Amino acid sequence: MENIQKLRTVNVTRYILPLREGGSLPALADADDGFKYVLKFRGAGQREKALISEFLGGEIARRLGLKVPELVFANLDPAFGRSEGDEEIQDLLKGSQGLNLALHFLSGAINYDALAMQIDPLLASKIVWLDMLITNVDRTFRNTNMLLWKRELWLIDHGAAFLFHHSWNNWEKNAKGPFPIIKNHVLLPQASQLEEANELFKGLLNDDFFEALVAEIPEEWLLAGGDSEDVSAIRKVYAGFLSQRLSYSDQFTKEAQDAR
Template sequence: MLEEVVATRYVTPLREGGSLPGIVEADDLGTYVMKFTGAGQGRKTLVAEVICGQLGRRLGLRVPELVRIQLDPVIGLAEPDQEVQELLKASGGLNLGMDFLPGSLGFDALAYEVDPREAGRVVWFDALINNVDRSWRNPNMLVWHGDLWLIDHGATMIWHHNWPGAQASAAKPYNASDHALAPFGPDIASAAAELAPLVTPALLAEVAAEVPDEWLVDEPGFDSTDRLRRAYVDALLARAATIHERIVLDAPTPDKPSQAPGWITERLAPRHDQQSDEHSDQGGRA
């Protein structure tokens, strides 16, 4: 189970898209990027963050540590921004934190070289979880102490927004043409040979078990949280074996509009210099 901490101070919002994550300090003396249950994308974003983030960590990818954060909205009373106050009021109780990586920089393909093996591992992983939010438009990667770190997995496993169509959705190819690491010649075959055998029912059940029950209750079509967890396991397990055969790497499409669902299109919009400024403030525990 994820470690649980208590938020003791709300530091500042990170104004990236509609989710409005914030930097908080906690009673373990750690500093975290906090994702809120009251944000517009809803609790499924946090479910995806836990399952995919923890899966990535177990596969040896660099993903900041995740924790459960208990929030008392009273800590935001001094925040002057009305939008932030409303978000905190709507998010009392259990939320999600990502270790803050101080001094990290937003990934820039022109400034940071990625070898084909590492690029292949990331592209294969993103294909497995159907990550539509790691494109050149919005890489969602940080460089910290010279290493590449993966962040923001809320826009993954799109099928869990429509479980009746999950099997068909999970069977679709993954178009990596616009992936932020596509220009580095990702060695997908090597990544699949290394990582696919690690994606076992036991491993997937382990990461699904880390999702708090309260983020899974009352899902239409499921009479228990255990059955819902099993649905996540089944979808990812079926995809792991053959997804490398269905990864498309064509020329990037700079003028093509985003194909992401409407609820994340704002997050996919180019952020230009703002993104670099904000990501320079991102990070993990000092």
């Protein structure tokens, strides 16, 4: 199995403020390594499955050379947030004790504006290709989930990817199935080099990488969904989905081209 860089683990020390964008209610928080993070809670929205999607999507993007803030596992102590006055937030903190996921906070970053910012066609094509691979529904004009920081484009929020794991039984069909939602992708109009992106990226991903990456998903997250009590079987499904999806990349590349 391929060796991959493992995520660091930090302890959350201070809840600063909620980031009320989207339905998952992430928060800006301090950790014991001295850095600020955007904290994604296991007790929010799609719960642990959103964290699994965030982890897999972010680390695959990084493997492909795309800019993603550092991801870390973030421990939330049971005593954390007891003094929080907002009842909704206090409930969220109580339901998120244990291991969560966080992204390094990019101070001063601004949201990508498709109407005001043109980007390189190959970069646009690479991001569309990534989102086809991981079936990410959430990179639209309404919510681009991209930041401009230090004159570079950074990808965030992959929690809405991997649609198959919400209806576990059809994962093989989904791996080699169409993804019509791609027509709503904010970068699709600029993605004129999809074939080049496909050729570049097919050589950067393989089964060994997928298996090593999936092996790093915390066991407690995998069991929380109730899909199976066999952790190794769940890991095999995620790795199998990615492997089959990659083998289908010529077809999904053409699908994205047709959607343009």
